Amino acid sequence: MTIENFWVQINEAALRQGDFLPGCLVPIPVFDPTKFGKNSPTQEVEIEIEEYDLIILTQSCDLENGKISRVLLCPIYSISEYEETNQGFKKKGVWNEVLTGRREGLHLLSSPISPENNREALVVDFRQVYSLPYDYVFKHATQLGYRWRLKSPYLEHFSQAFARLFMRVGLPSSIPRF
Template sequence: MLYPWYETVDSSNVIFQGDLIPECPIVKPPDNLELDTMPEVEIQRFNSIVVSQSCDLENDKIEIVLVCPYLTLSEYLSQLPENYQNADGRKNVKKALKQGHYPSNHLLNKDEQSGLSDFIVVDFRNVYGVSFDYLKKYVYKIPKRIRLLPPYREHLSQAFARFFMRVGLPSNIDI
């Protein structure tokens, strides 16, 4: 049995975990925030994927939606250090991504039918919060958006949880 990775939904659909939000505006506060002053904020746009739980989104249980940025695999590979820019280095990185060996990243399939001509690499290191009310208005202006489907959506959620539940110990056990 084939399980499609994505579906295309129109702007009237509710937001779900796994929805791809192109050029999602993210408010970034300044590095040096002084009290009693009006801060200047920067707005950056990232291709993002919703990681908040669908049940919370459907039932309006949250005010801030968590999103993670993503890159195409080509963009991701182009940002690798120079020692990975050869054929073997890129091959090893692709294999490690596919096998889930980079906890801070998650690889999603490409899908020509949905308009995804390249694989997607989700970045869990940079998680952003977007006002749910704003995000609803923003996606309403997007005629069609791509939604990750089960079981791949749950796999993304599990990878996100694994990244956040890591525990760094101060020392190893000496046996």
């Protein structure tokens, strides 16, 4: 069975939703929020810099039309990398749950290099979202040269998966099951 590649390789300055940007630096503030208050309005905050492979969530039209100053991104991992810090995902059948949308906040994309090998698939974690300055993301993407971009309809499926995480509505009660 031949699997179509979800990705196209590009080398352009324009940013689009679904651009895969490896090696982005992300500032992570480290502070004690209980020390902020009326009596101490300022506190020095330590910043740790972590490196992530990220994928752009911001809509392409907003990126193209200069409507934003910050870009919304989330981390993207190889399956083996994700399993290192999430041991429960090594169990049989768990990745099939992710694949079918039964694990909220996670989305699978084929590998841009070996789309037919499901163990090479990429895990997008929508539960970790970062906002980085547009200028930084643009400069980083430009310095990468060639990079991967999700193709349609995989881009729309990715976008829909992100939206599903945030549009969930929990009701206090519902019609009883039939």
